[in-house]
Amino acid sequence: MNCTKTELLNALNDIVGAAGLKTEPADLETYGKDWTKFAKPAPIAVVLPADAEAVVALVKLARRLEVPLVPSGGRTGLSGGAVAPAGELVVAFDRMNNILEFNAADRLVVCQPGVVTEQLQQFAEAEGLFYPVDFASSGSSQLGGNVATNAGGIKVIRYGMTRQWVAGMKVVTGTGELLSFNQGLAKNNTGYDFRHLFVGSEGTLGLIVELTMSLTSLPKDPSVMLLGVEDMAATMPVLQACQAKLPLTAFEFFSEKALVHVMAEKGLQRPFESATPFYALVEFENQSDADMETAMEVFEHCLENGWVTDGTVSQNLTQAKSLWRLREDISETIAQFTPYKNDISVRVSKVPEFLQEVDRLVGEAYPDFEIIWFGHIGDGNVHLNILKPADLAEAEFFEKCAEVSNWVFEIVQRHGGSISAEHGVGLLKKPYLHYSRSKSEIAAMRAIKSVFDPDGILNPGKLI
Numbered sequence: 277m278n279c280t281k282t283e284l285l286n287a288l289n290d291i292v293g294a295a296g297l298k299t300e301p302a303d304l305e306t307y308g309k310d311w312t313k314f315a316k317p318a319p320i321a322v323v324l325p326a327d328a329e330a331v332v333a334l335v336k337l338a339r340r341l342e343v344p345l346v347p348s349g350g351r352t353g354l355s356g357g358a359v360a361p362a363g364e365l366v367v368a369f370d371r372m373n374n375i376l377e378f379n380a381a382d383r384l385v386v387c388q389p390g391v392v393t394e395q396l397q398q399f400a401e402a403e404g405l406f407y408p409v410d411f412a413s414s415g416s417s418q419l420g421g422n423v424a425t426n427a428g429g430i431k432v433i434r435y436g437m438t439r440q441w442v443a444g445m446k447v448v449t450g451t452g453e454l455l456s457f458n459q460g461l462a463k464n465n466t467g468y469d470f471r472h473l474f475v476g477s478e479g480t481l482g483l484i485v486e487l488t489m490s491l492t493s494l495p496k497d498p499s500v501m502l503l504g505v506e507d508m509a510a511t512m513p514v515l516q517a518c519q520a521k522l523p524l525t526a527f528e529f530f531s532e533k534a535l536v537h538v539m540a541e542k543g544l545q546r547p548f549e550s551a552t553p554f555y556a557l558v559e560f561e562n563q564s565d566a567d568m569e570t571a572m573e574v575f576e577h578c579l580e581n582g583w584v585t586d587g588t589v590s591q592n593l594t595q596a597k598s599l600w601r602l603r604e605d606i607s608e609t610i611a612q613f614t615p616y617k618n619d620i621s622v623r624v625s626k627v628p629e630f631l632q633e634v635d636r637l638v639g640e641a642y643p644d645f646e647i648i649w650f651g652h653i654g655d656g657n658v659h660l661n662i663l664k665p666a667d668l669a670e671a672e673f674f675e676k677c678a679e680v681s682n683w684v685f686e687i688v689q690r691h692g693g694s695i696s697a698e699h700g701v702g703l704l705k706k707p708y709l710h711y712s713r714s715k716s717e718i719a720a721m722r723a724i725k726s727v728f729d730p731d732g733i734l735n736p737g738k739l740i
Contacts, residue, residue, distance in 0.1 A: 349421025357702030389420025450729030527654030
């Protein structure tokens with residue numbers, strides 16, 4: 277840092293004012309981390325700019341004084357991408373949380389990066405429209421972070437990732453330059469689309485200060501069917517049968533071990549009498565009176581072929597929400613067990629084989645580890661969770677899990693998959709990036725970063 281701490285704080289106060297500057301230890305702890313426990317936060321300070329002009333001034337100051345910046349949204353990431361472990365200045369976007377403009381004809385809404393996901397969802401619904409990117413942290417995650425990590429969630433099979441809904445954006449690069457991409461155009465064939473370069477860049481190329489997001493029509497009367505599956509391989513013909521006949525909006529899965537924990541912690545009832553090793557949760561629209569009848573026909577077809585052994589279908593919205601809780605409450609439920617978590621993806625057809633390989637490998641090496649599986653099987657994204665044995669020290673547990681990571685990522689690489697499906701690379705997965713990206717690709721990523729952030733002040737040490 278090319279100044280004293282006092283000089284830095286005085287300069288920051290001039291830009292964001294007292295309301296936008298935090299230096300108390302509790303604030304540094306809160307804003308300097310995400311949902312991971314990978315590294316202890318140690319930022320020098322936290323700034324909360326109120327507008328794009330302040331962000332420009334902050335970046336120019338940081339560049340001049342050689343102060344690294346860590347962007348911070350809702351801090352719900354699981355890869356350490358928003359952690360400030362080494363005296364960085366955290367730039368949090370909590371005060372830039374306004375919806376600025378809406379055009380019903382375009383179905384476009386202009387937002388600041390601190391708008392919470394659920395806030396946009398509720399705004400869209402009030403306008404008779406739908407923002408479909410959804411996940412368990414929608415009540416706290418922010419749009420800027422969602423775009424920076426290209427967030428996915430539970431409805432990707434129908435609506436795609438966050439990338440599909442970004443119609444335009446404004447960013448401040450590492451040089452302090454304010455750039456505007458695409459301006460909400462549906463068609464724009466004028467060369468490189470930098471918008472997509474910044475989606476998923478984890479704050480390493482620029483700080484997002486404005487987003488133009490697309491909205492779509494509300495789904496009609498979504499219903500949920502929960503199916504008990506004896507063999508993970510059977511989920512593939514079940515998925516095919518559902519896709520062929522039903523207007524799917526989600527196709528999730530979770531294991532019996534996950535269900536047992538959720539029922540015990542949340543006081544929920546078993547969805548049907550029999551227990552099976554895995555469960556498929558299918559959400560579909562009732563676009564016509566015939567869709568529920570078709571769903572029952574698909575269920576009977578799956579039963580007759582031995583792919584499923586039992587199941588239930590929601591008859592109203594309350595029942596649908598109850599069935600969703602069995603899936604969505606898993607992460608919160610198992611948090612008490614200090615889980616090792618991994619967010620990975622392979623091609624949809626390879627998911628069953630991938631799960632079997634990981635189960636066998638981890639089970640043979642560490643038979644006392646309890647593995648909890650759940651995820652978005654309809655798009656090939658699975659969440660591996662290993663619960664810490666009660667009698668094992670946390671440090672020793674995570675040391676063993678680091679070994680597990682290498683094994684898992686070797687399997688991911690063999691299957692042509694990704695070491696990070698939804699939460700980015702951050703600090704946590706940076707050492708394993710080579711399992712998904714070649715040396716040439718990583719070199720190209722470094723070259724691109726040098727163009728937009730020549731001094732390396734934006735989220736240093738993350739991703740690459």
